[in-house]
Amino acid sequence: MRDQWRFVPVPWFTFSGAFDKNILPVGKDHFYGWGINFNYDKQGDSRLVLAALNLSGSISKELNKRNIITGGALLGFARRGFNTSDLTWDKQWDGRAFNPDLGSNEQFDLEAVTFLESSLGANYRWQKNSRTKIDLGVGAFHLLQPKTSFYNTPDKKLPTHFTFTLLGNFKLANALDIQVNALHQLQSAYNETLFGAMAKIYVNQKRGKEAQLHIGSGYRTAGSFIPTIAIQWNQWYASFSYDVDNTDINNAINSKRGGPEIHVTYIFNKVRPLEERKTCPIY
Numbered sequence: 001m002r003d004q005w006r007f008v009p010v011p012w013f014t015f016s017g018a019f020d021k022n023i024l025p026v027g028k029d030h031f032y033g034w035g036i037n038f039n040y041d042k043q044g045d046s047r048l049v050l051a052a053l054n055l056s057g058s059i060s061k062e063l064n065k066r067n068i069i070t071g072g073a074l075l076g077f078a079r080r081g082f083n084t085s086d087l088t089w090d091k092q093w094d095g096r097a098f099n100p101d102l103g104s105n106e107q108f109d110l111e112a113v114t115f116l117e118s119s120l121g122a123n124y125r126w127q128k129n130s131r132t133k134i135d136l137g138v139g140a141f142h143l144l145q146p147k148t149s150f151y152n153t154p155d156k157k158l159p160t161h162f163t164f165t166l167l168g169n170f171k172l173a174n175a176l177d178i179q180v181n182a183l184h185q186l187q188s189a190y191n192e193t194l195f196g197a198m199a200k201i202y203v204n205q206k207r208g209k210e211a212q213l214h215i216g217s218g219y220r221t222a223g224s225f226i227p228t229i230a231i232q233w234n235q236w237y238a239s240f241s242y243d244v245d246n247t248d249i250n251n252a253i254n255s256k257r258g259g260p261e262i263h264v265t266y267i268f269n270k271v272r273p274l275e276e277r278k279t280c281p282i283y
Contacts, residue, residue, distance in 0.1 A: 002261040012259070014041040020056070030061040033072075045086050052078035052117055066127055074119040080148055081112030108150045115146035115158075131171040139163045159188040175202040179216070193221045198228065210234055222246075230263075237265040 002014040020035030035056045042049045054076030062068050089104035121139035141161040149156040166182040177200040184193045198216025211233050218226035223246035230239030243259045 001263075002259050012041065012043040014039075016040070030059060033058045033060070046082040046084065047086070048080075048082040050078065050080045052076055054117055056119075068125045068127065070123040070125070072121045072123075074117070074121075076117040077114065078117050079112060079114045082150075084108075084111070109152045110150045113148055113150065115148055116144055117141075117146070118143040129171070131169060131177055133169055135165070135167040137163075137165040137167075139165075161185065161187040169200075175205075176200070177202075179214075181218075194226075195219050196226070196228075198230075208234065214239070235267040235269060237263075237267075239263045 001016075002012075016037065016039045018035060018037035020033060023032040023034065025031040037054050037056070039052045039054075040050070054074050056072060056074040058070055058072035060068055060070040084104070084106075087104075088098065088100075089106060091105045092099055092102040094102060119139060119141045120143060121137060123135055123137040125133060125135050127133040139162070141163070142158045143160060145157040145160060147154065147156065148158045162185070164184045167179070168181070169177055169179045171177050179198045179200055181196045182194065185191060196216060196218035198214050201213045201215070202211075203213055204211040212231070214228070214230035214232070216228050218228065218241075220226065220243075225244045225246070226241050227244070228239060228241040230237065232238075239262070241261045241263075243261065245259070
């Protein structure tokens with residue numbers, strides 16, 4: 001969950017929820033996974049809303065004990081719309097004052113559009129052990145390039161969005177790991193890069209009482225710093241970050257405020273029961 005830019009004032013609220021599950025392997029060297037996620041954000045006086053519900057699936061193959069490759073796909077529906085009731089327009093200025101009874105002279109063919117979402121991705125993992133591993137991933141979103149414009153212009157389509165990710169976790173000591181990550185995004189003429197690093201301190205490693213403290217920060221090349229703190233307790237993980245925004249819009253109003261973000265995860269542990277076996281031979 002993220003909330004930002006309330007001081008402009010054009011508040012931008014974002015919420016995401018997801019559930020994913022692995023499927024027991026059919027073969028000895030591959031396994032499957034599936035998931036469902038919901039994304040929602042609302043912004044500005046027009047209450048511009050984007051909501052999407054997606055279903056995803058993946059298959060992973062072990063090349064050997066230290067190398068795994070994964071392929072995944074996503075398919076879903078999204079809806080984008082806005083409301084003009086709280087908007088004001090230049091045409092409603094009568095020469096002396098704002099007159100809400102004047103028309104806006106604005107005409108939209110649509111105030112809401114529904115479209116199909118589609119994505120593909122792949123990931124390679126090198127893993128020495130559970131605490132030392134590297135992931136390299138690539139993804140492509142909006143593969144079908146759907147029409148999301150509020151005008152009936154068939155040539156206006158949503159460009160494909162490409163992402164490239166790096167995630168590395170390295171054990172430095174019995175009670176300390178370092179995690180590094182990078183993300184580069186491309187969409188049409190736009191691009192963005194993020195870097196981050198985090199110290200993972202193992203406060204308690206006793207089974208059933210595992211506790212970790214994570215402290216780190218990220219940097220967005222647009223000029224934003226993202227300090228982060230997180231706590232992991234057994235199956236629970238909770239983090240808080242704050243995007244210290246140094247972009248042009250914040251500099252124009254002499255503010256460095258950005259957006260707080262809260263993330264909570266719970267891992268369901270389900271142990272597969274042992275097969276029934278006889279403990280002694282039958283004579």
